[in-house]
Amino acid sequence: MKALIFSDNYDMAKQIMGRAMQDSQFTLMTTESNEDLLYFGAEKVIFLKGQPVYSCIGETLISEFKKGYDFILISSTTIGRDVAAYVSSKLNLDYMPEVFNYRFDGNKLITKRFSLGGKVVLEEESDAKILTVTPGVGEGIKSERKSLSEELKIPDGPIKVLAINPKQSQGVDIEKAEVIVSVGRGLGKKEGLALIEQLAKKVKGEIAGSRPVCLDYHWLSEERQVGYSGKKVRPKLYIAIGISGQIQHIAGMRDSKTVIAINKDKNAPIFQECDLGLVADLYKAVPKLIEML
Amino acid sequence: MPYNIIVLIKQIPDLELIKINKDTGAPILEGVPYRFENLSKNAVEAAVRLKEKYGGKVTAVMFGNEKGTQVMKEAYAMGVDDGYIITGYTESNPRFTAKVLANKIKQIPHDIIILGNQSADSMSGMLASFLATQLNYPLLSNALKIEINDKTAIASEGAEKFVADETAPLPCVISVTQETNEPRFPPVMMIMKAGQKKINIEPLNLPVESYSKVLSKMAPKSERKRIIFEDMDKGLPEIVKVIKEVVK
Numbered sequence: 001m002k003a004l005i006f007s008d009n010y011d012m013a014k015q016i017m018g019r020a021m022q023d024s025q026f027t028l029m030t031t032e033s034n035e036d037l038l039y040f041g042a043e044k045v046i047f048l049k050g051q052p053v054y055s056c057i058g059e060t061l062i063s064e065f066k067k068g069y070d071f072i073l074i075s076s077t078t079i080g081r082d083v084a085a086y087v088s089s090k091l092n093l094d095y096m097p098e099v100f101n102y103r104f105d106g107n108k109l110i111t112k113r114f115s116l117g118g119k120v121v122l123e124e125e126s127d128a129k130i131l132t133v134t135p136g137v138g139e140g141i142k143s144e145r146k147s148l149s150e151e152l153k154i155p156d157g158p159i160k161v162l163a164i165n166p167k168q169s170q171g172v173d174i175e176k177a178e179v180i181v182s183v184g185r186g187l188g189k190k191e192g193l194a195l196i197e198q199l200a201k202k203v204k205g206e207i208a209g210s211r212p213v214c215l216d217y218h219w220l221s222e223e224r225q226v227g228y229s230g231k232k233v234r235p236k237l238y239i240a241i242g243i244s245g246q247i248q249h250i251a252g253m254r255d256s257k258t259v260i261a262i263n264k265d266k267n268a269p270i271f272q273e274c275d276l277g278l279v280a281d282l283y284k285a286v287p288k289l290i291e292m293l
Numbered sequence: 294m295p296y297n298i299i300v301l302i303k304q305i306p307d308l309e310l311i312k313i314n315k316d317t318g319a320p321i322l323e324g325v326p327y328r329f330e331n332l333s334k335n336a337v338e339a340a341v342r343l344k345e346k347y348g349g350k351v352t353a354v355m356f357g358n359e360k361g362t363q364v365m366k367e368a369y370a371m372g373v374d375d376g377y378i379i380t381g382y383t384e385s386n387p388r389f390t391a392k393v394l395a396n397k398i399k400q401i402p403h404d405i406i407i408l409g410n411q412s413a414d415s416m417s418g419m420l421a422s423f424l425a426t427q428l429n430y431p432l433l434s435n436a437l438k439i440e441i442n443d444k445t446a447i448a449s450e451g452a453e454k455f456v457a458d459e460t461a462p463l464p465c466v467i468s469v470t471q472e473t474n475e476p477r478f479p480p481v482m483m484i485m486k487a488g489q490k491k492i493n494i495e496p497l498n499l500p501v502e503s504y505s506k507v508l509s510k511m512a513p514k515s516e517r518k519r520i521i522f523e524d525m526d527k528g529l530p531e532i533v534k535v536i537k538e539v540v541k
């Protein structure tokens with residue numbers, strides 16, 4: 001099998017290469033510029049330069065694919081998903097979105113993905129040749145051998161990019177944290193974070209949050225969002241405080257080893273997804289917990 | 294300058310109300326009502342705001358089933374002028390949905406097509422690009438801000454690591470996200486008026502295309518212990534014990 005991989009995300013590029021290594025030879029195309037990517041087993045890494053417009057990236061992928069590949073793996077990011085549908089349309093090849101696990105069975109591809117917002121897992125057989133894959137599909141494995149390195153200019157198209165403003169990164173990586181203290185809308189106010197920080201310090205953990213806390217209220221930065229559209233985390237301990245436990249949130253923390261939940265509503269779905277739960281007001285329970293630790 | 298805007302909307306089963314059959318692990322969908330898909334509401338809001346700013350008309354198109362009339366009425370109440378439901382939706386297949394929608398779109402005058410970038414049920418996030426590619430229009434994706442200047446759309450695309458200001462010539466497709474806007478709650482008057490407005494319902498006139506064979510569809514097994522305390526004095530010591538096992 002020969003795979004063509006596209007990712008605009010350094011971490012995901014490594015994860016996908018780690019997965020592809022199990023049964024394929026592969027080339028990576030990426031808009032990232034980190035030369036580390038040359039040491040993860042790719043035959044060739046093509047660094048794409050220029051404006052990151054999906055259709056133009058798609059064109060570069062299509063010309064590379066025509067040199068002789070069996071399938072295309074694309075990281076599920078905003079740009080990745082647009083590239084995937086573009087390439088699938090133009091090449092008239094079948095696709096499969098949001099795959100977190102795949103294997104080959106003869107000519108067929110067997111994939112797994114979530115459906116109904118994360119409530120169920122769909123296992124499917126298809127002729128898909130273009131897959132978008134989600135974080136956690138594999139683990140990057142360092143290789144001794146250095147990949148060939150190429151640079152390619154992304155061609156221009158009808159969409160013009162006027163300006164690119166990088167989002168500020170605080171450089172936290174909750175995906176690598178062993179202990180996570182995660183807060184939800186139940187926190188009620190940004191000032192409540194002071195209390196959570198004390199707890200995080202006690203348990204030597206990183207602070208994370210649900211989507212409303214990160215995206216809507218901006219109490220925490222986006223890179224701390226756990227969930228389907230945020231980070232997939234797998235710490236040894238995940239402490240969910242004031243989080244209801246909607247499926248899109250669970251999808252991001254399901255692989256945690258132990259889950260503790262504190263929520264004042266005893267019917268909150270998070271209590272179905274925890275090992276140890278406490279029905280309590282967080283502003284009463286957390287100070288006591290800090291004291292006891 | 295007034296614009297003809299098409300907004301694409303989706304109805305989905307109310308995810309919170311889906312129960313899982315404890316014996317088989319299969320979801321129970323019978324009797325689960327449909328609701329307005331989350332980002333479709335942001336799309337309607339974006340479309341109506343453009344109409345309010347520049348003038349023009351908003352037409353909504355849904356690929357769904359007869360039950361979609363309720364969602365369409367909500368869209369009317371939010372400010373949509375005209376609506377089409379194409380019935381015969383059976384499963385998530387964004388490439389096929391794009392084909393169905395593209396056929397309908399070609400029959401309606403349009404400058405701008407707006408839709409949500411990822412629906413809350415299947416989350417494939419591929420419809421916008423499939424549609425744009427099939428129509429041969431540019432796509433401004435994940436638009437946080439949208440402006441129209443004569444025959445050009447200007448949008449800021451929110452990607453994971455950057456926000457890019459982009460322009461594309463009309464006609465174009467624009468996908469929106471949760472951060473794009475806060476969908477309005479229509480006033481009662483609008484809701485009452487919407488109830489009386491005509492909805493155009495048309496049957497699907499293409500053979501359904503499927504792209505996979507489902508081998509299984511089950512809730513992931515949760516092996517959690519689910520030991521729940523309602524008494525803080527009993528629960529906290531247990532929590533401390535578990536924390537101390539991990540954090541040495």
Ligand SMILES: Cc1cc2nc3c(=O)[nH]c(=O)nc-3n(C[C@H](O)[C@H](O)[C@H](O)COP(=O)(O)OP(=O)(O)OC[C@H]3O[C@@H](n4cnc5c(N)ncnc54)[C@H](O)[C@@H]3O)c2cc1C
Nearest residue numbers: 184185186210211227228229230242243244249264265282
């Ligand atoms: C396409 C899409 C993608 C999404 N992706 C994500 C994602 O990646 N991550 C994510 O998290 N969500 C995501 N969501 C949103 C998700 O559906 C939920 O809306 C969200 O997870 C709810 O966050 P929450 O639990 O913080 O808030 P809520 O659901 O409002 O829950 C707050 C909880 O706090 C409890 N509470 C209130 N006060 C207190 C108190 N004083 N003490 C203790 N408990 C208290 C309440 O009982 C309640 O259970 C997505 C949604 C869509 C449509």
